[in-house]
Amino acid sequence: MKTAVIYARYSSDSQTEQSIEGQLHVCEEYAQRNNILILNTYIDRAMTGTNDNRPDFQRMIKDSARKEWNYVLVYKLDRFSRNKYESTMHKRTLKNNGVTLLSAMENIPDTPEGIILESLLEGMNQYYSAELSQKVKRGMKETRLKGNFTGGHLLYGYDLKDHKIIINESQAEIVRYIYEQFSLGVYVKDIIKFLTAKGIYNNGKPFARNTVYNILKNEKYSGIYRHGGEVFENMYPQIVPTDIYENVRAKISENKYGKRSVEVVYLLRHKLKCGYCGQPISAETGTSKNGQVKRYYKCLGRKRQNGCKKSMIGKEYLENLIISAIIEQLSDQQIMNTIVANLLKIQEQLTKETPILNLLAKEKRQTEKAIKNIMTAIENGIITNTTTKRLKELEERQENLERQILLERSKTAVKYTDQEIRTYYGQALNLEPQMLINYLVKEIIVYDDRIDVIYNSPIMISPDDENRQGFIFYSKTVKLNAIQNLIITLRIK
Ligand SMILES: [Zn+2]
Known part of the structure; x- marks a missing residue:
């Protein structure tokens, strides 16, 4: 008989999530139908899936090295991870330990085609949850139309004042500098070198390559915010002139191996x-x-x-x-x-x-x-x-x-x-x-x-x-x- 452990995760910030009990219930039923014996359960409560900083998740990955079970069973793939890179890495670890990830709700065949479809679903997943949360939290759109901040992580270069996003001038200057230099053809590593030499840090550390690329790729700096197929131009005050933003965007898509x-x-x-x-x-x-x-x-x-x-x-x-x-x-x-x-x-x-x-x-x-x-x-x-x-x-x-x-x-x-x-x-x-x-x-x-x-x-x-x-x-x-x-x-x- 094949054996499995269940991994369940619940983040309290979403309104559309299945409860831990619900997830376990569905997984147990799946196991029964497929003649799989459940040996253990790993549960992370109030944890986001955008990173792997989750105690039971880590414990599960570590325990997989003991090679005592065949599957990790999740309610849905997004319980495992919402971060594609980490998801890929952890799936590799599991695979090396002879463990396969199974989703009770998504019946995806374990073939290369199935795997590509899985990555497509992972990619579309975020789009859908964004879509739905917009439908569910109707008020949000009105909030956006008023140009008010709807919560979440505030972007580098901005501050919040009376629910409105305003420019943080000293950070905006750095954003502009990064854009200008990059559009002139200066390498990201040299931009970082310059910033570090001037004592300009991000959260007390030199700017990471990824951070700089993320800044260079964020359309909000050009004053445009897209959400659920709509464009909002009144949420983020423009920091980078449109022509420079477009220039950088063209350069980045040229440079495929950047980020x-x-x-x-x-x-x-x-x-x-x-x-x-x-x-x-x-x-x-x-x-x-x-x-x-x-x-x-x-x-x-x-x-x-x-x-x-x-x-x-x-x-x-x-x-x-x-x-x-x-x-x-x-x-x-x-x-x-x-x-x-x-x-x-x-x-x-x-x-x-x-x-x-x-x-x-x-x-x-x-x-x-x-x-x-x-x-x-x-x-x-x-x-x-x-x-x-x-x-x-x-x-x-x-x-x-x-x-x-x-x-x-x-x-x-x-x-x-x-x-x-x-x-x-x-x-x-x-x-x-x-x-x-x-x-x-x-x-x-x-x-x-x-x-x-x-x-x-x-x-x-x-x-x-x-x-x-x-x-x-x-x-x-x-x-x-x-x-x-x-x-x-x-x-x-
Ligand atoms: Zn050789």
């Missing part, structure tokens, strides 16, 4: 293998004769002197080469068509099979029944502190369930169209390829004159294209240096 390089690189590193001796290839740092720091990739076999002669290769060079080759291939119209067609097929299946609404309806009936029983008890004169407390709990749960049902209905009503999936896929590919690379690329075998990128997935094969028969269906030759050409082969295994 996420650390993440992509981290993922690549674990997939690189030496073509000659089969040992992993890892990043090294060295200093050249003139004192310059050089980063490169070196075969571990050669490092441990196993006789391997694989030459070293510049770190950034190799990384950019591989990433751009993968992105280029996955952007190929025909490959894209195949992937999108597969995603549509799975989506069709999912909406047919989805047990979510049935489960929610069932739970609602049970809650109604429980409320009725308590009402009868009260009519019969049995009123204690416990009964009233229980009644209040049930009523809250009832309200929650109604919101959930509304959310699920809106989801199945608005099935993603071919065009929407295409758009999302294209964006994911350009803005955060690490997700797709992690799931789709199995390993990258590096030789001196060629690199084989091996995919996990058969979805890249287009059956009606004769040129792509066999395993090797794409290769790219790039100049490695004056005397040598490098062939990148992308194939499936």
Whole structure:
């Protein structure tokens, strides 16, 4: 019999969340239906999913190393994490420990296509919760129309005064400086260097690369705030002139490896293998004769002197080469068509099979029944502190369930169209390829004159294209240096 632990999380700030009890209930039912034995439960109360700073979550990840169970069962994937990067990392840890993440509500097949759809759902999830909370908290829109701040984290460069967002002049000056320098072509690391040298810090520490990129990518600084498909121009006073903002935006989309390089690189590193001796290839740092720091990739076999002669290769060079080759291939119209067609097929299946609404309806009936029983008890004169407390709990749960049902209905009503999936896929590919690379690329075998990128997935094969028969269906030759050409082969295994 397969075994599992349940992970449940509840953050009190959302009105649309399923209670811990509700989550456990649904997970237990799922386990029963699928003949899975539950060994333990991990619960984080009042914890947000936007980071992994959650005690029981950490304990669960750590315990997975004991390899005592097969699955982590969650009510929905967003319980596990709302942060794609962390989610990817933790899923990898679980996978290494032989543990698979299962969602009781989202019946997603464990295939590469299913995994891409999962990332699509994760991406769309936030959009939907934003959409719904707007519907539920109707007042919010009016608040926004008045230009009032609706709560949450206040953006760097702004202050709050009488519920209105105003410019924090000293921070705004730094924001403007960052934008201006970047639009002039100054590197982010040099902008940070300058700020640090001037003693300008963020929360007592030098500005992080990510922070600067996030500033450079935030449209609010140009005075525009988008929410739920609407544009509000009266919430954030403009700090950066529109032309500079547009210039920076164009530059950033040009520079694909900007913000996420650390993440992509981290993922690549674990997939690189030496073509000659089969040992992993890892990043090294060295200093050249003139004192310059050089980063490169070196075969571990050669490092441990196993006789391997694989030459070293510049770190950034190799990384950019591989990433751009993968992105280029996955952007190929025909490959894209195949992937999108597969995603549509799975989506069709999912909406047919989805047990979510049935489960929610069932739970609602049970809650109604429980409320009725308590009402009868009260009519019969049995009123204690416990009964009233229980009644209040049930009523809250009832309200929650109604919101959930509304959310699920809106989801199945608005099935993603071919065009929407295409758009999302294209964006994911350009803005955060690490997700797709992690799931789709199995390993990258590096030789001196060629690199084989091996995919996990058969979805890249287009059956009606004769040129792509066999395993090797794409290769790219790039100049490695004056005397040598490098062939990148992308194939499936
Ligand atoms: Zn080697």
